[in-house]
Amino acid sequence: MTAEGPAARWRAAERARWQTFDCPRTVLAIARTHTSALRLLDALTVFDGDERVQVLFAFDESSAFGGGVARSLAERGARVVPWEEVRDLDHDLALTASENVDLGRVDGPVVVLPHGIGFHKYVPDSNGGGERVSGVVPVRHLRGKDVLMAVSHPAQRDALRPVCPEAAERCVVVGDPVxxxxxxxxxxxxxxxxxxxxxxxxxxxxxxxxxxxxxxxxxxxxxxxxxxxxxxxxxxxxxxxxxxxxxxxxxxxxxxxxxxxxxxxxxxxxxxxxxxxxxxxxxxxxxxxxxxxxxxxxxxxxxxxxxxxxxxxxxxxxxxxxxxxxxxxxxxxxxxxxxxxxxxxxxxxxxxxxxxxxSPTGASPSRSSAPCCTSAWPCPSRIALPRSWPSPRRARWRRLPAATRSSPAPSPPARSSCGAIPPPASGPARASPGRTGTSPVRRTSPTAFSPRTPPSWCAPASRTAPRRAPGSPPRSATIPAPPWPPPRPPAAASASSATPANSRSPPPTPPSPPQPSTPLSKPVSRPRAP
Missing domain, CATH: 3.40.50.2000 (Glycogen Phosphorylase B;)
Incomplete structure (x- = not known):
């Protein structure tokens, strides 16, 4: 290995030149399968909030189930050391959730975490044609090594004694943080x-x-x-x-x-x-x-x-x-x-x-049980929501409530340019078409679709009407009503134009009622010349 290798940069004398945080301890997390990598990432949350511990990762690619490990580590932003240089890496503790990691490359204490519940399954042995018990570290990796196996209950250690006494002596009960x-x-x-x-x-x-x-x-x-x-x-x-x-x-x-x-x-x-x-x-x-x-x-x-x-x-x-x-x-x-x-x-x-x-206490949780901590780990945090749920195209079925509380009536809505008046946000209960029963149904949102609701392209009256060609009749318009009562005429500027006091002026002509608006679907037809 050259001096420019990643492991050489993490030597105690070399890393002090580059680090920002004071990290006196280094933990090496070794992943081998996708399952063990996910379990390892979940267990490493025990170091959250402690900047004194630097976590480095290594990937042992000797497993048939190694697909997805590199992607998972990259998504978490893990600093990965090449597996060939792990032997030269200075670290204080090695953590892994796979019992088949080649621990001959690792110097120092090692803790093997379970990636399931106990030793309850026979799996194919990757080093031969037979079978082995999942979760049990082979004896060849235990001899001459400081290796501990974490279990969740003393019964798991007792069940392992007749099968592999050397592995049973290395078991430590830590509970089940999952x-x-x-x-x-x-x-x-x-x-x-x-x-x-x-x-x-x-x-x-x-x-x-x-x-x-x-x-x-x-x-x-x-x-x-x-x-x-x-x-x-x-x-x-x-x-x-x-x-x-x-x-x-x-x-x-x-x-x-x-x-x-x-x-x-x-x-x-x-x-x-x-x-x-x-x-x-x-x-x-x-x-x-x-x-x-x-x-x-x-x-x-x-x-x-x-x-x-x-x-x-x-x-x-x-x-x-x-x-x-x-x-x-x-x-x-x-x-x-x-x-x-x-x-x-x-x-x-x-x-x-x-x-x-x-769990070590032997208590089975239920829906009504209070949150408890049964392991030797710190108090567990609640499960965070997944960073990405499946595709939003999944089927959803939404139901409108049968009734909602009536709210105070808002101010009268402005008449739109196409002559339609939107319905109020709350009003008397109406029977919903297609439903049976006598429960009233009210509108739950003013933006909900209704035949009386003006379409989105119908601009309110305060907006400027679109331009049209000079001399052509409007396609659709609402004749505004004149103000009532009419405004008083301005005072006379001279005596010759003043009106005598005893003379009566004719009553003002009442405004004509507004003409019905022409729908957009029926254009106004011009009369043809004879």
Whole structure:
């Protein structure tokens, strides 16, 4: 490595020449997959407001799911050090959310964060042809290294002891900051529903799918379109939270093609970074599989419908127990009936025992629970609104209120140049055409369309009329009425022109009534010469 390399500039003696903030500590954040990068960016908010900690990023490109990592880091404005120069970088702590990072390149203490809930899934091993438990750091990376694994509950450490005792000794219980943020955001449920375009009378159904052939989208790729076709459009909204690994491997283009029919029918596809958390808080029902998002939905006490169980789920884990107790989605029965039955038959606290391992206290949050902090992290902040929701072309259904409060009548409107008088902003209740019942309907906005409202091209009378050719009759005009009473004539300038006192002047001629205006669609026809 030359002296001009990025790692050389971050040496303790060299960076003091260029930095503005006094940063005595440097944290190296290592991303390997798109999922771990998003989890890492979310966990790094613990350093918000502390200018003493400089965070540098590195990207290990050895994963099959590395697509989208560089774009996510660039969107956040991250300072990225080349992976080849990480060995020469001076740093105080290394953070990663991927257990397969090559820690042989990293010197110093390392903390491995989870990117899911526990060790509950078998995944293909990228270093061989077999399988491994997701989230467990290989033993070859633990020997001779100062590595700690963060877990959310002591039960996860106990379950890991018979499988990998060396990894179990490196586990540290820190709680689950993701669940803490979900719990703290429960009071913002109405706000999230409004941002998602869900009306008060509508139900929000959230589809969540992990990656793999046995996932929800892998087993039933046409389920979003079938669900939108079966549910009434004015009563339900459907959103999809897809695992980032799906688009990371297949590409965003292919995923958009696969969901083209559902998106045309009104599917709301959530951003992978900061959309699914707010959707879970706003959801009325969740359809999921063996992924971690489904377990978070159970921890929030949402009604569930599950895909058939997967063979990749580790027996004895909370997802395996949830697959046995939660109602199952059937492909042979009507979808609308299954959703209505699952929502009506849901009992609050049904999954409290199964999701007790999500937090160290064993408490399952509910809608009415107060925001709490169950982890060793700082007090969690509420979930921020996503920076970009899906396309605004998503379907929306708006309803006018049945009645509004009457407001004081405004001043009389000015007559427009085309002779039409706009209706008042408030007035007596009228029956709305096409509605049944006796509830009155009032105009909610003076700009709402009405046959009596003048069109936008109809200028008010105070504006100057358009010019016309000399001698041609006006196309459309309103004859202004003369003032009444007429003004007094000016006083006589001389005695010869004065009127005798006993003489009477004829009464003034009353003004002629205004002639009806000629509509623009009927031009005035001139009389033809005989």
């Amino acid at each position: 669940l803490d943020r979900l719990t703290a955001s429960l009071p913002l449920r109405d706000l999230y529903r409004a941002e998602l375009g869900v009306a008060r009378h509508q139900r929000l159904v959230v589809l969540t799918s992990t990656w793999g052939r046995d996932s929800l989208l892998g087993a039933r790729p046409r389920l979003p379109a079938e669900l939108l076709a079966a549910l009434p459009a004015d009563e339900y909204r459907v959103a999809l939270a897809a695992h980032p690994n799906i688009a990371s491997w297949h590409g965003e283009f292919h995923l958009s093609q696969a969901l083209a029919g559902a998106r045309a029918a009104g599917l709301l596809r959530l951003p992978p970074a900061d959309g699914w958390q707010a959707a879970l808080v706003a959801a009325d029902l969740v359809i999921g599989d063996h992924g971690s998002v489904t377990l978070y939905a159970a921890a929030l006490d949402r009604p569930l419908l599950l895909n058939p169980p997967s063979a990749t789920t580790v027996p004895g884990t909370p997802p395996a127990d949830l697959a046995r107790s939660a109602p199952r989605l059937s492909a042979d029965h009507d979808l609308a009936e299954q959703l209505a039955r699952a929502a009506d038959a849901h009992v609050p606290g049904r999954f409290a025992d199964l999701t007790a391992g999500c």
